[in-house]
Amino acid sequence: xxxxxxxxxxxxxxxxxxxxxxxxxxxxxxxxxxxxxxxxxxxxxxxxxxxxxxxxxxxxxxxxxxxxxxxxxxxxxxxxxxxxxxxxxxxxxxxxxxxxxxxxxxxxxxxxxxxxxxxxxxxxxxxxxxxxxxxxxxxxxxxxxxxxxxxxxxxxxxxxxxxxxxxxxxxxxxxxxxxxxxxxxxxxxxx
Amino acid sequence: xxxxxxxxxxxxxxxxxxxxxxxxxxxxxxxxxxxxxxxxxxxxxxxxxxxxxxxxxxxxxxxxxxxxxxxxxxxxxxxxxxxxxxxxxxxxxxxxxxxxxxxxxxxxxxxxxxxxxxxxxxxxxxxxxxxxxxxxxxxxxxxxxxxxxxxxxxxxxxxxxxxxxxxxxxxxxxxxxxxxxxxxxxxxxxx
DNA sequence: AAGATAGCCCTAACCGTTAGGATTTCACAA
DNA sequence: TTGTGAAATCCTAACGGTTAGGGCTATCTT
Numbered sequence: 001x002x003x004x005x006x007x008x009x010x011x012x013x014x015x016x017x018x019x020x021x022x023x024x025x026x027x028x029x030x031x032x033x034x035x036x037x038x039x040x041x042x043x044x045x046x047x048x049x050x051x052x053x054x055x056x057x058x059x060x061x062x063x064x065x066x067x068x069x070x071x072x073x074x075x076x077x078x079x080x081x082x083x084x085x086x087x088x089x090x091x092x093x094x095x096x097x098x099x100x101x102x103x104x105x106x107x108x109x110x111x112x113x114x115x116x117x118x119x120x121x122x123x124x125x126x127x128x129x130x131x132x133x134x135x136x137x138x139x140x141x142x143x144x145x146x147x148x149x150x151x152x153x154x155x156x157x158x159x160x161x162x163x164x165x166x167x168x169x170x171x172x173x174x175x176x177x178x179x180x181x182x183x184x185x186x187x188x189x190x191x
Numbered sequence: 192x193x194x195x196x197x198x199x200x201x202x203x204x205x206x207x208x209x210x211x212x213x214x215x216x217x218x219x220x221x222x223x224x225x226x227x228x229x230x231x232x233x234x235x236x237x238x239x240x241x242x243x244x245x246x247x248x249x250x251x252x253x254x255x256x257x258x259x260x261x262x263x264x265x266x267x268x269x270x271x272x273x274x275x276x277x278x279x280x281x282x283x284x285x286x287x288x289x290x291x292x293x294x295x296x297x298x299x300x301x302x303x304x305x306x307x308x309x310x311x312x313x314x315x316x317x318x319x320x321x322x323x324x325x326x327x328x329x330x331x332x333x334x335x336x337x338x339x340x341x342x343x344x345x346x347x348x349x350x351x352x353x354x355x356x357x358x359x360x361x362x363x364x365x366x367x368x369x370x371x372x373x374x375x376x377x378x379x380x381x382x
Numbered sequence: 383a384a385g386a387t388a389g390c391c392c393t394a395a396c397c398g399t400t401a402g403g404a405t406t407t408c409a410c411a412a
Numbered sequence: 413t414t415g416t417g418a419a420a421t422c423c424t425a426a427c428g429g430t431t432a433g434g435g436c437t438a439t440c441t442t
Contacts, residue, residue, distance in 0.1 A: 008408055012420070037398060047422045049400085058398065121316040128315055152355055153348075153369045157376075160347040168340065177380075178344045184379030185348075185372035199439055203389065227428060238391045240431080249429065 016054045019044045023061040028108055032062075032116045059122035062113065070130050072097060073158075074137040086144060087186055090158055091179045098165045098175055110166070131159040150189045157182045207245045210235045214252040219299055223253075223307045250313035253304065261321050263288060264349075265328040277335060278377055281349055282370045289356045289366055301357070322350040341380045348373045 022044040026035045037058055041048045055061050076093035077086065101110070113119045135155035139148055146154075161178035168174035213235040217226045228249055232239045246252050267284035268277065292301070304310045326346035330339055337345075352369035359365035 006409095008419070011407085015420085036396090048398095049423080050421055052399065053420075120319075121312060124315050124319055125312040147368065149355065149359065149365050149368045150372070153351060153372055156351040156355070157344075157348060157372075160344060160351065164340065164343055164347070174340050177338065177340045181341070181344055181348075181376035181379055185376040188372055188375030189368075199388070202438090206389085228430085229428080239429095240392080241390055243430065244389075 015046065015050065019046060019051055019054055020061060020064045024064075024109075027062065027112060032112055032119065057122070059119055062109070062119060063123065063126060066126055069097065070133050073130060074133050077134070077137040077141060083143065086138075086141075087179070087183045090182075091175070094158060094162050094165070094179070095172065095175050097162060098171045101166050102171045114167070127159050127163060131155045134158060145191055146189055150186075154182065154186055157185060206237065206241065210237060210242055210245055211252060211255045215255075215300075218253065218303060223303055223310065248313070250310055253300070253310060254314065254317060257317055260288065261324050264321060265324050268325070268328040268332060274334065277329075277332075278370070278374050281373075282366070285349060285353050285356070285370070286363065286366050288353060289362045292357050293362045305358075318350050318354060322346045325349060336382055337380055341377075345373065345377055348376060 019040065023035075023040045026040060026043060037048055037051060040061070041051050044051075051061075055064075060066075073090075073093060076089050080086075080089045100106075113123060131152075132155070135148075135152040138144060138146070138151035138155060144151070157178075161175055161182065164178060165171040165174040210231065214226075214231045217231060217234060228239055228242055231252070232242050235242075242252075246255075251257075264281075264284060267280050271277075271280045291297075304314060322343075323346070326339075326343040329335060329337070329342035329346060335342070348369075352366055352373065355369060356362040356365040
């Protein structure tokens with residue numbers, strides 16, 4: 001139970017990756033709704049129960065890197081140099097995340113997500129979790145000294161900026177425009 | 192096909208109401224997860240297919256008045272006296288909506304929603320729709336003359352205020368605090 | 383009164399998801 | 413090396429939300 005030495009972990013990670021890769025490939029080939037979990041399992045040559053041992057739901061197969069996103073965001077807050085102002089740090093990080101999700105290769109995936117109500121709904125609820133994690137990071141920052149409400153609201157605003165930019169015609173400009181609003185909102189709460 | 196003379200529409204509405212009432216009662220009595228659609232249908236004395244003819248999903252049974260919410264919100268924008276400033280109008284409306292959803296009788300329903308991931312997720316995706324409707328109303332207002340991005344961001348901020356307040360210890364104060372931020376954000380975008 | 387149609391019903395299935403329990407694979411220590 | 417425990421996987425069967433297909437009746441329109 002303490003610190004496995006390799007092979008098991010590697011095999012598990014390999015299985016997980018194989019499932020995720022197979023799923024994404026099938027989804028893009030035939031459409032999300034046209035591919036069943038049983039199809040994914042068969043093609044990846046694992047049992048259906050194994051799929052659910054690695055992913056909590058069918059939608060989760062599409063958002064495999066979800067955890068990374070949350071970490072990047074919270075670390076933009078927690079790992080920034082001391083006394084560096086908060087909003088520019090978040091602004092930069094959101095720009096980077098948006099660039100990542102509107103990159104060349106991501107277009108088909110985005111189209112698939114927008115085309116499926118189930119995936120859109122799942123993405124929304126993911127965003128809510130990210131907002132909560134970010135709110136926690138803001139609340140914990142000793143330099144900020146804002147109320148919990150302000151931290152929660154700011155976190156949601158930042159996630160809104162990301163969500164809007166991902167779907168906008170000019171993602172970069174959208175992030176900038178929304179962050180001008182966030183900056184004003186934040187500064188209006190100065191203690 | 193236009194303008195039925197009554198009985199049919201009345202019967203349809205009655206069926207819908209009976210299903211919604213029965214569902215909510217059973218959910219509160221036994222818990223959301225412990226009640227199946229087949230139970231609701233049997234207790235309301237209708238076929239399962241009839242339930243889905245009136246409600247798009249099991250979760251929708253809980254948010255029967257969803258449409259009203261959206262109308263109230265958009266009308267706070269479209270029906271306000273000419274030249275009345277936007278933000279105070281929205282502020283007042285959100286206060287009213289929050290009071291409504293944190294009223295005495297709503298507590299058990301709220302507890303039920305917070306206790307079910309499926310319901311929370313559904314509520315989130317509803318909120319997104321409301322934000323889009325509000326954004327459309329803002330974009331359409333001839334007195335505002337803000338970019339589509341600003342309208343969309345503001346709409347989401349307002350929905351955030353509502354969502355945060357519904358779960359806060361002091362809902363009224365939360366609305367006020369978040370709206371101070373929204374006001375600053377909005378004014379920072381003055382043309 | 384006679385069609386047209388909306389609302390409802392029934393049955394059977396689809397699909398995501400989970401429970402239960404067996405089986406294999408690996409890590410580690412005797 | 414081999415025994416042991418735990419983790420990963422598997423199989424089967426089911427549960428519960430949801431939908432398709434097709435039929436029946438009450439209501440509406442003309």
